[in-house]
């Protein structure tokens with residue numbers, strides 16, 4: 465993304481509360497220009513507005529939510545399948561080098577959940593260093609030099625459109641970000657007015673809510689706005705005031721990421737870690753894993769990358785390669801298998817296919833069969849009909865591609881082990897348990913006559 469690719473509304477930015485209300489209105493009035501095909505843009509005071517942020521860019525298959533390892537603090541990078549980027553908080557220090565390492569050179573939506581230094585300390589540097597289209601916060605000022613520095617950086621960038629965090633839905637490519645209702649300002653403190661966001665991409669759902677504590681979590685549950693989620697950012701760095709049982713029962717996360725570093729608060733607290741384990745969630749911590757990227761698939765599955773893998777995954781476009789799930793990857797073209805690493809045999813089908821097996825699902829493989837999958841890529845220049853072809857493991861778990869199935873030139877298809885709906889790009893074997901053995905297996909693709917096209921042993 466480059467600045468010239470960012471058409472859209474322009475509104476002067478100013479920091480005063482009165483002007484903010486006016487500017488929020490301006491921003492909403494201007495949004496239809498940027499919302500391609502989205503109707504129903506509401507007035508900002510309606511409490512329910514639909515804002516579109518739509519930029520053309522290459523498509524991908526995953527929503528990437530990356531928890532940058534910024535020590536004690538939060539910086540969560542969201543990248544839509546089409547490449548649009550949101551950054552929720554920016555850590556305590558300058559994270560611009562880290563963003564560049566992740567391949568980020570512009571931010572479509574920048575969110576300050578609340579004005580504490582471990583969330584906004586690095587934000588002014590981001591605003592000064594790269595294009596930012598929209599900036600959102602709770603509308604609540606603070607008295608610190610860090611906060612004043614953030615306001616000064618915003619005032620120097622009048623092209624950034626201010627959005628107040630009122631309930632509304634923002635389109636980020638094919639993902640949606642829903643802003644949840646905040647408690648009234650007079651009734652609570654900064655942590656409990658953290659901007660809370662539900663991020664959706666198909667059936668994949670994530671909840672991010674800054675440093676919200678019991679009061680805000682109780683408010684959200686009471687309003688009925690906490691959905692069942694795939695991913696939960698642990699509120700308040702895994703503090704024991706950052707969860708309630710009704711909240712966790714509503715959210716039922718499959719994976720919890722705790723953004724935490726060395727701190728004097730005892731974060732994450734044992735009670736919170738136990739609670740996340742008790743609801744069956746996989747728990748990942750930035751202080752132990754480094755950066756943590758959760759790659760969300762449209763049908764609700766997710767993959768995980770961590771540490772040094774994350775930058776490679778992000779720079780590659782958030783796809784599957786580079787994920788820790790990669791255990792096998794081989795290219796075996798027709799007639800070339802004899803000496804190809806990992807190659808077993810190949811029939812003379814003329815196909816030039818790459819087979820990759822992602823055998824190790826996050827968590828327990830047998831409880832997450834769609835966390836493991838095989839990717840088949842057509843490296844050839846012509847489309848390959850694969851109707852009637854079969855892919856099998858050594859234990860004769862097989863999948864037959866339906867009649868008429870085609871793998872276009874240069875395209876990939878993904879075959880998940882678990883049940884689900886197949887759509888021509890993604891197929892499901894329909895097994896309730898893991899298929900691919902993590903300790904070694906062989907994936908073999910047979911054509912309609914039963915001849916081996918490509919195989920890989922790992």
Ligand SMILES: [Zn+2]
Nearest residue numbers: 537580582675
């Ligand atoms: Zn914090």
